[in-house]
Amino acid sequence: MIVNLITLLGITALTLTTKRTFTQDELLGVVEPTEHQDFTLVPESLASHSTHYLRTEVVEAFVKMAQDAKKEGIHLEVVSAFRSFHRQKTIWNTKFARFKGSDLQRAQKILEYSSMPGTSRHHWGTDFDLNSVNPAFFDTPQGIQIYIWLENNAHKYGFFQPYKEFHKHRPTGYREEKWHWSYAPLADKMLKEYKLRVKHEDITGFVGSYLAEELNVIENYVLCIENHNINPKEL
Numbered sequence: 626m627i628v629n630l631i632t633l634l635g636i637t638a639l640t641l642t643t644k645r646t647f648t649q650d651e652l653l654g655v656v657e658p659t660e661h662q663d664f665t666l667v668p669e670s671l672a673s674h675s676t677h678y679l680r681t682e683v684v685e686a687f688v689k690m691a692q693d694a695k696k697e698g699i700h701l702e703v704v705s706a707f708r709s710f711h712r713q714k715t716i717w718n719t720k721f722a723r724f725k726g727s728d729l730q731r732a733q734k735i736l737e738y739s740s741m742p743g744t745s746r747h748h749w750g751t752d753f754d755l756n757s758v759n760p761a762f763f764d765t766p767q768g769i770q771i772y773i774w775l776e777n778n779a780h781k782y783g784f785f786q787p788y789k790e791f792h793k794h795r796p797t798g799y800r801e802e803k804w805h806w807s808y809a810p811l812a813d814k815m816l817k818e819y820k821l822r823v824k825h826e827d828i829t830g831f832v833g834s835y836l837a838e839e840l841n842v843i844e845n846y847v848l849c850i851e852n853h854n855i856n857p858k859e860l
């Protein structure tokens with residue numbers, strides 16, 4: 626009986642140490658990356674400034690991808706990486722004050738490209754924006770070349786584009802963002818936990834947050850992303 630109990634406890638301990646879990650704060654962006662052991666700075670040579678943080682394994686995969694891209698004459702540059710709940714709140718509240726219309730209309734307008742605080746994949750340290758967040762850049766010869774390279778190669782390093790054009794399997798959510806890339810092996814786990822643990826009442830603390838439930842932001846935005854075929858075991 627005692628032996629069985631110890632075995633049982635041993636297995637439980639082993640399961641706990643090997644299974645990756647994230648705190649509710651990590652899912653909602655209440656994180657200070659400078660003090661969090663899992664975060665690392667993106668090298669300045671591959672970023673628009675020296676204070677872009679991502680999770681360490683994401684930085685490692687990105688550096689590998691950017692180095693290989695460079696060999697083919699493609700310069701990849703991170704222009705936005707981890708963003709905290711607090712930072713997203715500033716972005717949201719500023720836009721909310723600037724846009725016109727009812728609260729619902731303002732929120733819907735912001736949600737074309739920006740997330741409600743607490744619902745952004747940028748909170749996770751798995752996602753980043755490359756080169757430019759202006760859609761017009763990706764219509765320039767340079768932007769087209771970069772995007773084609775990413776479409777053909779990013780998956781080999783674990784990255785996918787979560788916000789593509791709307792289609793029948795992604796009828797709602799953010800508009801197409803050719804600049805936004807996500808590290809599937811980690812982001813998939815965080816999304817799974819988010820789906821299980823975060824409720825609309827957890828998305829609070831900013832102007833218009835009461836609309837989270839009415840707009841069904843978890844279903845219509847957080848979960849409404851493009852599928853991918855990346856298998857972490859094959860990376």
Ligand SMILES: [Zn+2]
Pocket residue numbers: 705747752753754802804805806
């Ligand atoms: Zn983004």
